[in-house]
Amino acid sequence: MTTRPFHHGNLRAVLLEQGEVMLRETGVDGISLRELARQAGVSHGAPRSHFVDKQSLLDALAERGFDRLTHRVTAVAAQGATFTDRFRAVGHAYVDFAVGDAALMELMFAAKIDDPPEPVQQAAGRLFQTFDELLEGDAGVDAAAEEARWRFKLMFASTMQGTATLIAARRITPAQGQTVVDDAVDMMLASALGREVLQRG
Amino acid sequence: MTTRPFHHGNLRAVLLEQGEVMLRETGVDGISLRELARQAGVSHGAPRSHFVDKQSLLDALAERGFDRLTHRVTAVAAQGATFTDRFRAVGHAYVDFAVGDAALMELMFAAKIDDPPEPVQQAAGRLFQTFDELLEGDAGVDAAAEEARWRFKLMFASTMQGTATLIAARRITPAQGQTVVDDAVDMMLASALGREVLQRG
DNA sequence: ACCTGAACACCGTTCAAGT
DNA sequence: ACCTGAACACCGTTCAAGT
Numbered sequence: 245m246t247t248r249p250f251h252h253g254n255l256r257a258v259l260l261e262q263g264e265v266m267l268r269e270t271g272v273d274g275i276s277l278r279e280l281a282r283q284a285g286v287s288h289g290a291p292r293s294h295f296v297d298k299q300s301l302l303d304a305l306a307e308r309g310f311d312r313l314t315h316r317v318t319a320v321a322a323q324g325a326t327f328t329d330r331f332r333a334v335g336h337a338y339v340d341f342a343v344g345d346a347a348l349m350e351l352m353f354a355a356k357i358d359d360p361p362e363p364v365q366q367a368a369g370r371l372f373q374t375f376d377e378l379l380e381g382d383a384g385v386d387a388a389a390e391e392a393r394w395r396f397k398l399m400f401a402s403t404m405q406g407t408a409t410l411i412a413a414r415r416i417t418p419a420q421g422q423t424v425v426d427d428a429v430d431m432m433l434a435s436a437l438g439r440e441v442l443q444r445g
Numbered sequence: 446m447t448t449r450p451f452h453h454g455n456l457r458a459v460l461l462e463q464g465e466v467m468l469r470e471t472g473v474d475g476i477s478l479r480e481l482a483r484q485a486g487v488s489h490g491a492p493r494s495h496f497v498d499k500q501s502l503l504d505a506l507a508e509r510g511f512d513r514l515t516h517r518v519t520a521v522a523a524q525g526a527t528f529t530d531r532f533r534a535v536g537h538a539y540v541d542f543a544v545g546d547a548a549l550m551e552l553m554f555a556a557k558i559d560d561p562p563e564p565v566q567q568a569a570g571r572l573f574q575t576f577d578e579l580l581e582g583d584a585g586v587d588a589a590a591e592e593a594r595w596r597f598k599l600m601f602a603s604t605m606q607g608t609a610t611l612i613a614a615r616r617i618t619p620a621q622g623q624t625v626v627d628d629a630v631d632m633m634l635a636s637a638l639g640r641e642v643l644q645r646g
Numbered sequence: 647a648c649c650t651g652a653a654c655a656c657c658g659t660t661c662a663a664g665t
Numbered sequence: 666a667c668c669t670g671a672a673c674a675c676c677g678t679t680c681a682a683g684t
Contacts, residue, residue, distance in 0.1 A: 255667085271558065277658065287669045289660085294667090298658065346556040355547035355613035357472065368616060395628050398617065402625050403600070406607025412556035415569060416599065424603050427596050427638060435632045456648085478677065488650050490679085495648090499677065 256294040258284050263305050264348065271347045277301065302351060303364050309348045310367035313341050317374050327442065328433060330378060335404055335425040342408030343418050349408060375401060379441060389440070396432065396441045403428045457495040459485045464506050465549065472548045478502065503552060504565050510549045511568035514542050518575050528643065529634060531579060536605055536626040543609030544619050550609060576602060580642060590641070597633065597642045604629045 262283050266275050277298050278288045295301040320337040324330030342349040352368070359365065375397050407421045416424075432438045463484050467476050478499050479489045496502040521538040525531030543550040553569070560566065576598050605626065612622045633639045 253667090271556065276656085278656080288658090289670070290668050292659080292668090296659095350556045353610050353614040353616070355472070355551045356615050359615055372616075395624060398621060398625050399604070399628050399632070402607035402611060402622075402629070403604050404607065405610050406603035406605065409554050409606050409610050410603060413554040414557050414560055415554070415573075420599060421603075423596060424599050427600050428603070431600070431632060431636045431638060435636065437628060437632060454648090477675085479675080489677090490651070491649050493649090493678080497678095 255284060255286060259291055260304060263301060267347045272351055303361050306352045307364050307367040309352045310371050314371045314374055316341060321378055332429045334378060335429055338404040339408050339421050339425055343411055346412035349412060392437055392440045396437055456485060456487060456491060460492055461505060464502060468548045473552055504562050507553045508565050508568040510553045511572050515572045515575055517542060522579055533630045535579060536630055539605040540609050540622050540626055544612055547613035550613060593638055593641045597638055
């Protein structure tokens with residue numbers, strides 16, 4: 245009780261918290277389970293009780309990343325007065341997140357040989373769900389509108405994702421990235437597909 | 446001369462060749478310098494003569510990846526009859542490459558804390574250069590057109606990059622990705638920015 | 647110039663043992 | 666249920682030595 249007042253049931257939380265910090269400071273390659281255990285003041289075998297292996301910890305970090313990003317996107321979308329405002333704000337929030345947490349972003353969208361584990365996939369699903377809600381009109385949906393909305397959403401997501409990747413990889417600057425997002429939003433809203441999606445009521 | 450007929454001066458090439466295979470089969474995390482040396486039939490210290498460390502090998506692989514992608518994009522662009530054809534073909538070639546060599550693509554566009562090494566950066570520059578050439582008209586360029594072209598190119602690159610990332614991360618299917626590219630090309634060509642960039646002669 | 651092989655420090659993972 | 670600590674196999678890197 246006095247010898248270990250700290251790690252009574254919250255080692256898991258500490259590992260995740262420090263894992264995020266380590267990710268930011270050293271990148272994915274710099275993450276070490278043993279170093280994390282050292283920082284937490286436990287033996288190197290201790291993390292095993294909460295994460296079966298290293299990948300399991302990385303998956304948990306990715307899952308948290310998706311939830312955090314979803315939260316931010318939702319918050320930002322709620323503030324926008326007009327549809328255009330919300331659209332643009334979400335794009336910028338997405339890119340900002342990717343710039344501030346590049347290594348985490350990379351972990352979230354890492355190339356996988358087989359499907360990501362269920363919890364991660366569901367967390368990613370919740371993010372894309374907020375994009376859907378951004379686009380949802382009040383009118384009942386017919387099949388054609390559904391299809392257009394789906395394609396519109398995908399293009400928006402691709403543009404944001406690509407901008408984020410190019411910034412993180414240092415192929416373009418953050419300022420250039422924001423320009424891309426603005427241009428893309430303008431273009432999409434003015435396009436035929438955009439007008440089809442946005443006619444409502 | 447008889448004891449080592451094979452690795453006389455081409456160990457470097459063998460390591461790069463096998464490195465690409467290993468990348469495709471096991472992903473970046475699966476790449477091991479010692480395993481590569483084993484496959485090449487040399488001691489684990491041998492690679493040191495050609496690559497100072499593991500990162501140096503990865504950089505060389507990324508550089509080769511950029512050059513290979515550039516080559517493909519150039520070839521595909523040369524075949525297109527109309528501007529629209531070329532544009533669309535380049536987009537598809539880019540995404541195809543990313544699907545076929547997801548781990549390599551990830552290596553090429555990995556999040557970096559500091560700038561990538563010069564040779565890699567130059568190889569990436571050559572790729573983006575081919576995008577420029579795709580968009581270049583015959584008329585002399587004024588500043589406004591230059592700016593519009595720059596933004597147009599960046600948006601195109603971002604969309605392709607994002608589509609590629611989302612496919613590799615298994616968030617969307619390859620078929621969905623191709624739809625995104627087609628939609629984006631149509632939208633960009635029909636947009637105000639696109640018309641500004643494309644008025645030529 | 648290129649490669650060998652021992653040495654070193656560091657990993658992730660496993661598992662019996664403790665509390 | 667959670668953590669310890671030894672053990673194992675595997676790394677990347679360094680470096681004196683060989684050819």
